[in-house]
Amino acid sequence: MSENFREQLQQLPSNLANHLEISIIALLVGVLISVPLAIFVSRRERLRYPVMTAVGVIQTIPSLALLALMVPLLAATDGFLLGLSAFGFYPAVIALTLYSMLPILRNTVTGILGVDPNLTEAARGVGMSEKQVLYRVQLPLAAPVIIAGIRTATIWVVGVATLATPVGQKCLGNYIFTGLQTRNWLMVWFGVVAAAFLAILLDLLIGGLERAAQERRKGLAWLSTGSLVFLLLAGIVSPSLVQRADAVAVQPTPTTATAQVAESAPAETKTRELREVKIGAKTFSEQYILAALLGSELHKQGLKTSLADSLGSTIVFDALRNGDIDVYVDYSGTIWANYIKRTDVPSRWRVLAETNAWLATEHGIRGLGSLGFENAYAIAIRKEDAERLGIQTIADLASHSSSMKIGGDYEFFARPEWKAMRDAYRLNFSETVSYDSSLMYSALVEKEVDAISAFSSDGRIAAFELFVLKDPKQVIPPYDAVVLVSKRAANEPKVINALQPLIQAIPVELMRQANLMVDRDEDKKTAREAAEWLRSRIKINR
Amino acid sequence: MISLQGVSKTYDEGQSFVVQDLSLEIAAGEILVLLGESGCGKTTTLKMINRLVDCSSGTIEVDGERIRDSDPVQLRRRIGYVFQGIGLFPHMTIAENIGVVPQLSGWAGDKIAARVDELLKLVSLDPSEFRSRKPRQLSGGQQQRIGVARALAIRPKIVLMDEPFGALDPLTRDSLQNEYVRIHRELHLTTVLVTHDMMEALLMADRIAVMSGGKIVQLATPRSLLTNPANGYVRDLMKKPKEQADSIESLLS
Ligand SMILES: Nc1ncnc2c1ncn2[C@@H]1O[C@H](COP(=O)(O)OP(=O)(O)O)[C@@H](O)[C@H]1O
Ligand SMILES: [Mg+2]
Numbered sequence: 001m002s003e004n005f006r007e008q009l010q011q012l013p014s015n016l017a018n019h020l021e022i023s024i025i026a027l028l029v030g031v032l033i034s035v036p037l038a039i040f041v042s043r044r045e046r047l048r049y050p051v052m053t054a055v056g057v058i059q060t061i062p063s064l065a066l067l068a069l070m071v072p073l074l075a076a077t078d079g080f081l082l083g084l085s086a087f088g089f090y091p092a093v094i095a096l097t098l099y100s101m102l103p104i105l106r107n108t109v110t111g112i113l114g115v116d117p118n119l120t121e122a123a124r125g126v127g128m129s130e131k132q133v134l135y136r137v138q139l140p141l142a143a144p145v146i147i148a149g150i151r152t153a154t155i156w157v158v159g160v161a162t163l164a165t166p167v168g169q170k171c172l173g174n175y176i177f178t179g180l181q182t183r184n185w186l187m188v189w190f191g192v193v194a195a196a197f198l199a200i201l202l203d204l205l206i207g208g209l210e211r212a213a214q215e216r217r218k219g220l221a222w223l224s225t226g227s228l229v230f231l232l233l234a235g236i237v238s239p240s241l242v243q244r245a246d247a248v249a250v251q252p253t254p255t256t257a258t259a260q261v262a263e264s265a266p267a268e269t270k271t272r273e274l275r276e277v278k279i280g281a282k283t284f285s286e287q288y289i290l291a292a293l294l295g296s297e298l299h300k301q302g303l304k305t306s307l308a309d310s311l312g313s314t315i316v317f318d319a320l321r322n323g324d325i326d327v328y329v330d331y332s333g334t335i336w337a338n339y340i341k342r343t344d345v346p347s348r349w350r351v352l353a354e355t356n357a358w359l360a361t362e363h364g365i366r367g368l369g370s371l372g373f374e375n376a377y378a379i380a381i382r383k384e385d386a387e388r389l390g391i392q393t394i395a396d397l398a399s400h401s402s403s404m405k406i407g408g409d410y411e412f413f414a415r416p417e418w419k420a421m422r423d424a425y426r427l428n429f430s431e432t433v434s435y436d437s438s439l440m441y442s443a444l445v446e447k448e449v450d451a452i453s454a455f456s457s458d459g460r461i462a463a464f465e466l467f468v469l470k471d472p473k474q475v476i477p478p479y480d481a482v483v484l485v486s487k488r489a490a491n492e493p494k495v496i497n498a499l500q501p502l503i504q505a506i507p508v509e510l511m512r513q514a515n516l517m518v519d520r521d522e523d524k525k526t527a528r529e530a531a532e533w534l535r536s537r538i539k540i541n542r
Numbered sequence: 543m544i545s546l547q548g549v550s551k552t553y554d555e556g557q558s559f560v561v562q563d564l565s566l567e568i569a570a571g572e573i574l575v576l577l578g579e580s581g582c583g584k585t586t587t588l589k590m591i592n593r594l595v596d597c598s599s600g601t602i603e604v605d606g607e608r609i610r611d612s613d614p615v616q617l618r619r620r621i622g623y624v625f626q627g628i629g630l631f632p633h634m635t636i637a638e639n640i641g642v643v644p645q646l647s648g649w650a651g652d653k654i655a656a657r658v659d660e661l662l663k664l665v666s667l668d669p670s671e672f673r674s675r676k677p678r679q680l681s682g683g684q685q686q687r688i689g690v691a692r693a694l695a696i697r698p699k700i701v702l703m704d705e706p707f708g709a710l711d712p713l714t715r716d717s718l719q720n721e722y723v724r725i726h727r728e729l730h731l732t733t734v735l736v737t738h739d740m741m742e743a744l745l746m747a748d749r750i751a752v753m754s755g756g757k758i759v760q761l762a763t764p765r766s767l768l769t770n771p772a773n774g775y776v777r778d779l780m781k782k783p784k785e786q787a788d789s790i791e792s793l794l795s
Binding site: 121122123126129137 | 592594615616618619623625627628629630631632633642643646692693695
């Protein structure tokens with residue numbers, strides 16, 4: 001068994017349990033809302049069309065967008081006035097529930113209205129009340145159609161649940177997002193196969209229930225119901241069990257643990273609620289590696305950790321602000337331009353100092369400082385073009401830009417840095433193309449585009465023989481990789497002690513090499529392996 | 543037993559009437575037939591008696607009680623209802639179909655089982671053979687027998703029938719008609735039967751109300767309808783069976 005396979009297998013219980021939990025809860029809530037709603041509108045012709053249309057419209061929202069939209073919606077409404085967290089579980093389950101509604105609603109209405117009117121009249125005629133007509137005649141006869149709707153919803157929900165990763169909900173999508181980003185196809189397959197397996201299993205069980213209802217087979221009904229209830233309970237209970245098992249597994253050796261406790265006994269009482277340190281990561285290789293690195297440093301201090309990776313880049317900052325995660329690595333320029341919305345570009349050290357001050361006063365977030373390297377947006381072109389056309393700077397590029405195409409990651413062309421650069425250097429590309437950041441570099445090498453918005457710490461710049469253009473007008477802000485710690489975790493000295501030694505410890509060359517280990521296609525390493533390699537190379541100043 | 547006074551039904555706020563100013567007294571123990579062409583308002587009249595349709599104006603009394611004031615569900619349980627569609631519940635066994643109203647009325651299980659067997663015997667079906675079958679495993683005639691048994695389950699004194707034998711073959715229809723008349727007499731029922739079939743009306747009715755355009759044209763015994771038609775419409779209507787009888791006779795001679 002390869003290291004890669006073993007690492008993926010290790011994550012399976014946790015990813016699967018969480019996936020099962022959100023899918024089953026969403027389906028259950030979906031059924032509990034949709035079936036009564038369908039019964040209600042099946043009796044009120046005037047409401048039927050508007051309600052069905054509204055639910056249909058939800059279905060037309062792309063599922064990834066629906067999930068992502070739940071986050072600001074929950075945040076702006078104080079969690080629908082219930083204080084529900086805008087991170088992870090609630091946005092995922094609410095979006096999935098909405099997604100499950102259409103097939104259940106539509107099939108229930110169709111099923112009820114499809115019952116032979118002779119039968120409902122007979123039922124009324126023999127003296128059944130409206131309720132009895134519903135429960136004794138309409139619902140039993142509509143049951144196969146209703147269950148078929150639930151089966152459709154099940155397949156959809158289990159599939160769409162894989163997209164819950166970017167809103168901070170652990171699920172089988174973690175395999176897929178991380179796998180696609182790091183071009184780890186085994187990892188992608190893990191997610192895809194497990195999700196398919198889960199969908200088929202649930203579909204089989206509900207199908208069993210359907211057959212039991214149709215053929216009135218009590219045994220089969222009990223078996224299917226029993227298995228579904230078991231899965232439901234497993235789904236709800238197992239994520240916390242799995243978590244506990246994980247936490248036990250990372251417990252440090254007893255001797256150091258007792259030593260630690262004895263040392264920091266006074267602090268222990270003060271921060272009792274910090275049971276584990278939640279580490280966040282955005283959706284690219286460097287982030288996965290750094291998250292693993294932060295995790296191993298925290299473990300060494302006897303702290304329990306959990307990981308929420310592949311988060312959307314604004315979601316991760318909001319999550320830290322709200323205390324849904326405790327620590328992650330962001331980049332000073334991103335905070336500067338996107339959150340503070342500054343357009344001036346002072347020196348690297350001014351940006352660092354001012355972002356730290358802003359984070360502390362505005363959000364109570366503690367910035368520990370730079371890890372020692374920058375991951376800046378930079379314009380890269382093929383080395384051969386740079387030599388042939390004599391392009392050294394972005395200013396040199398401007399005169400050639402009208403006959404060139406530029407590629408960027410999904411965010412790039414919407415970011416203030418791009419607009420500033422474009423206006424300052426009067427760039428006028430013939431076309432802008434958005435790529436997944438993992439594909440951008442190959443696109444440049446294969447001449448799909450002539451320039452890209454590269455990341456300065458990416459190992460592929462050297463490996464693919466690319467040339468990074470200078471920015472003489474200094475419109476691109478500095479992008480120091482900074483460790484941000486939530487208010488809650490910043491009060492825990494152990495957290496600070498664990499992470500402080502990483503500050504200024506990673507030179508950009510090492511980060512590039514670690515990134516390349518994960519991004520390259522031959523002799524690929526997982527993010528965790530790359531983090532271990534990085535740890536063995538850096539000088540940690542204790 | 544049942545009384546309709548000045549009863550009208552309109553679906554368009556009085557622009558047209560499906561049933562108009564209809565008055566009718568139905569005596570205890572009789573079989574009254576509502577006879578007329580399709581669309582003349584027979585079914586509507588029948589359904590107003592058990593409030594499957596509410597009348598627009600007029601008064602209907604059942605057992606001396608104005609039905610407007612009574613709970614429709616309780617009213618329907620006191621009145622048996624059999625119709626052409628039969629409407630046996632396909633997801634229930636025969637026993638469950640017959641026993642559903644007793645069960646809803648809170649009868650004990652063994653009492654229901656005994657009643658189901660009793661009713662199956664009443665409609666000439668072997669309980670042990672039919673009890674646990676599904677409706678689709680029965681012929682049309684057998685299904686309609688179950689329809690009658692279900693209507694009688696909690697011993698109503700009144701039975702409403704809407705073209706109950708219309709879809710059956712002539713032989714089955716004939717035997718079911720005779721059998722129903724027997725049951726009607728045996729249980730001292732009051733029956734209102736809707737049909738457009740002249741022969742059925744003549745053979746089963748104590749009295750026939752001939753309807754046309756939402757009104758009663760003539761109310762009389764079968765004999766006096768044949769001998770004493772009130773107008774040309776009834777006379778023409780009564781000609782049909784006589785003509786049929788005549789043509790069969792000429793065929794034989
Ligand atoms: N729900 C309804 N809305 C409007 N018109 C109706 C409705 N039900 C019955 N009618 C009309 O009332 C008339 C009498 O119908 P019905 O009583 O069923 O006649 P019959 O049973 O004598 O054939 C028909 O013209 C029919 O179209
Ligand atoms: Mg009719």
